[in-house]
Amino acid sequence: MPEGDVVYRTARRLGQALDGRILTRSDFRVPRHATADLTGRAVLETVSRGKHLLTRVDGGLTVHTHLRMEGSWLISPAGRRPPPGDVVRLVLANAEWQAVGVRLGVVDLVTTAEEDRLVGHLGPDLLGPDWDPAEAVRRLAGNPGLTIGEALLDQRNLAGIGTVYRAETLFLAGVSPWRPVGTIEDVRRIVALAQRLLHANRERERRVTTGDARAGRGTWVYGRAGRPCLRCGRQISRGQMGEQPQERLIFWCRHCQPGEPTG
Numbered sequence: 001m002p003e004g005d006v007v008y009r010t011a012r013r014l015g016q017a018l019d020g021r022i023l024t025r026s027d028f029r030v031p032r033h034a035t036a037d038l039t040g041r042a043v044l045e046t047v048s049r050g051k052h053l054l055t056r057v058d059g060g061l062t063v064h065t066h067l068r069m070e071g072s073w074l075i076s077p078a079g080r081r082p083p084p085g086d087v088v089r090l091v092l093a094n095a096e097w098q099a100v101g102v103r104l105g106v107v108d109l110v111t112t113a114e115e116d117r118l119v120g121h122l123g124p125d126l127l128g129p130d131w132d133p134a135e136a137v138r139r140l141a142g143n144p145g146l147t148i149g150e151a152l153l154d155q156r157n158l159a160g161i162g163t164v165y166r167a168e169t170l171f172l173a174g175v176s177p178w179r180p181v182g183t184i185e186d187v188r189r190i191v192a193l194a195q196r197l198l199h200a201n202r203e204r205e206r207r208v209t210t211g212d213a214r215a216g217r218g219t220w221v222y223g224r225a226g227r228p229c230l231r232c233g234r235q236i237s238r239g240q241m242g243e244q245p246q247e248r249l250i251f252w253c254r255h256c257q258p259g260e261p262t263g
């Protein structure tokens with residue numbers, strides 16, 4: 001599942017292919033915008049906001065996309081055949097490059113003035129130019145009874161964390177994902193750790209939170225259920241948390257991250 005780092009890189013790649021160039025083709029393969037045509041307009045820029053992508057186009061329009069579970073943008077020289085099948089949701093192309101959005105979870109076209117309606121609810125963007133850790137802490141503290149594991153995934157608190165960064169951040173903080181936010185002394189430290197991890201990985205193709213890029217060594221707990229904790233040697237636990245079915249997986253070390261509720 002793409003997290004903030006992947007979305008950030010995707011925005012950059014889209015920018016390199018599309019920014020400042022005139023669209024020679026746009027093909028919205030979603031019913032709602034099937035007749036939309038952006039041909040002849042210049043692309044101004046693509047920015048990421050948390051896990052959302054906003055491609056701003058000349059004339060006050062914004063193409064809003066979200067990768068959700070398995071979406072991606074494939075960028076190739078213009079004229080290349082897109083992948084077969086019905087997975088393509090959107091094509092934006094200029095004379096040199098084409099960007100093909102496959103399996104995108106959201107494809108929308110709005111006026112740029114309306115962007116706030118789409119992303120205005122998001123908390124501070126961990127990789128944004130306006131990253132505001134104090135505001136993220138303030139928002140997290142607003143629901144002290146919620147587990148920190150659930151609170152970190154709520155994009156209204158802070159934007160960009162998915163299940164991988166949630167698990168890795170809480171391991172590094174030594175905090176159980178099951179602890180209510182209100183019982184944690186130093187939420188600031190957790191927020192700072194999350195930002196540091198995403199920032200460190202924003203240019204990397206392969207995510208590493210341990211500093212060890214060797215296969216199977218890149219994460220402390222994520223994807224390591226039943227294997228020995230890299231710190232204490234005890235078995236890593238795996239569980240489900242929260243209500244969004246696609247974002248429930250949690251991994252943690254019961255020894256290094258004490259404090260889960262009993263019973």
Ligand SMILES: [Zn+2]
Pocket residue numbers: 229230231232233234253254255256257
């Ligand atoms: Zn451990």
